[in-house]
Amino acid sequence: MQIETEAGEDGPSPRFSTFNEWKEFRSAGRGFWTQVPDSDWNSWHWQLKNRITTLHQLTRLMPTLTPEEYAGTQLANTKLSLAITPYFFNLIDPADEDCPIRRQVIPRLAETYTAPWEMSDPCGEDSHSSVPGLVHRYPDRVLFLVTDRCASYCRYCTRSRLVSNATGYDFHPEFDKQIDYVARTPAIRDVLLSGGDPLLFSDEKLEYLLSRLRAIPHVEFLRIGTRIPVFLPQRITAELCEMLRQFHPLFVSIHSNHPRELTTEVRDALGRLADAGIPLGNQSVLLRHVNDDVAVMRAHVQKLLRCRVKPYYLYQCDLVAGSAHLRTSVRKGMEVMDGLRGHTSGYAVPTYVIDAPGGGGKVPVNPEYVLSRNTDRVVIRNFEGKIFEYPEASDGTPLFRAPHRMEEPELA
Numbered sequence: 001m002q003i004e005t006e007a008g009e010d011g012p013s014p015r016f017s018t019f020n021e022w023k024e025f026r027s028a029g030r031g032f033w034t035q036v037p038d039s040d041w042n043s044w045h046w047q048l049k050n051r052i053t054t055l056h057q058l059t060r061l062m063p064t065l066t067p068e069e070y071a072g073t074q075l076a077n078t079k080l081s082l083a084i085t086p087y088f089f090n091l092i093d094p095a096d097e098d099c100p101i102r103r104q105v106i107p108r109l110a111e112t113y114t115a116p117w118e119m120s121d122p123c124g125e126d127s128h129s130s131v132p133g134l135v136h137r138y139p140d141r142v143l144f145l146v147t148d149r150c151a152s153y154c155r156y157c158t159r160s161r162l163v164s165n166a167t168g169y170d171f172h173p174e175f176d177k178q179i180d181y182v183a184r185t186p187a188i189r190d191v192l193l194s195g196g197d198p199l200l201f202s203d204e205k206l207e208y209l210l211s212r213l214r215a216i217p218h219v220e221f222l223r224i225g226t227r228i229p230v231f232l233p234q235r236i237t238a239e240l241c242e243m244l245r246q247f248h249p250l251f252v253s254i255h256s257n258h259p260r261e262l263t264t265e266v267r268d269a270l271g272r273l274a275d276a277g278i279p280l281g282n283q284s285v286l287l288r289h290v291n292d293d294v295a296v297m298r299a300h301v302q303k304l305l306r307c308r309v310k311p312y313y314l315y316q317c318d319l320v321a322g323s324a325h326l327r328t329s330v331r332k333g334m335e336v337m338d339g340l341r342g343h344t345s346g347y348a349v350p351t352y353v354i355d356a357p358g359g360g361g362k363v364p365v366n367p368e369y370v371l372s373r374n375t376d377r378v379v380i381r382n383f384e385g386k387i388f389e390y391p392e393a394s395d396g397t398p399l400f401r402a403p404h405r406m407e408e409p410e411l412a
């Protein structure tokens, strides 16, 4: 994506107008679907039924498809299916080959290339599955997979081995066994429903599942991981929110990567969830030419707060097979984090993590703020690069000397 820049005191910075445009709330509009009655367009069932799922539909709606995308879409059904809701499709800029929305959902031929270090299950979930569909990696919490279906499919999906079933994984969760495992494991106090997307279930099915989990005395905390508010905000109905509010404390983690995904429709859907008392967090994946840029990410996190969503995690893209064209370096991720911390509200700053390849869990990765630790002080830098020292004995006990600006910055 081309970001307009202009020279400022601190080097190039995005044009104020571009940054402000990203932060504006706009409707996704109707695009090709102006003739569709409002009652259909606003129905989540209609949106799902009318998803773009074939090369034929895609070329008809987007004649600007590149050869790389054309070939990628031809092969998508052997790796990760193509599906895009009409609502989300309207966010794609057909004139921009590198549109950040387009890169996330339209297949490219590069998906068929696999580097030697890439894996089909980069987070080692299958090896941590005590029963099918239940990942127990951390001591007090479990990942409870409920489905392999999503409203649209993200081309970098960590679970592309199973979501959409294009590879024939044939995922069949067994709720009774999963719930039984949670019930007989008192250490589990936190259950995260994910998939696939749990909010694709009917209200009744979701209520059944949540009620059974809520009935387990040691389950203190329920979470739902979902990209539905972004792909299909029509699903966030008043009835759904009313049903969910019975299960507090219930948190919802959404998944949004770029400020343009935060439309008026998404803002309103998130507002309905927040009004139902549901704390909201966001998980972003750092993606090349999507959000690997300080200005894009700053606009995004600030806009999330305006949607009442706390930016929670920024993930380094997992080493999932066929995702190299969407990955960016850890160095770039740290540069993005450096451009957030101190430059915007602390609430807007997510934790940048790498999910350790093979199943090591989330490891936080931070730009270096502690420059050195000496026998009598810790030398730190702030967001402006200014250096300070904090007096402390090597064994961690406080010293009787006030911190002050370093007189000898070369010591750092």
Ligand code: SF4
Binding pocket: 149, 150, 152, 153, 154, 156, 157, 158, 159, 160, 163, 195, 196, 197, 226, 227, 255
């Ligand atoms: S919504 Fe989540 S589970 Fe579904 S394809 Fe995207 S990243 Fe994967």
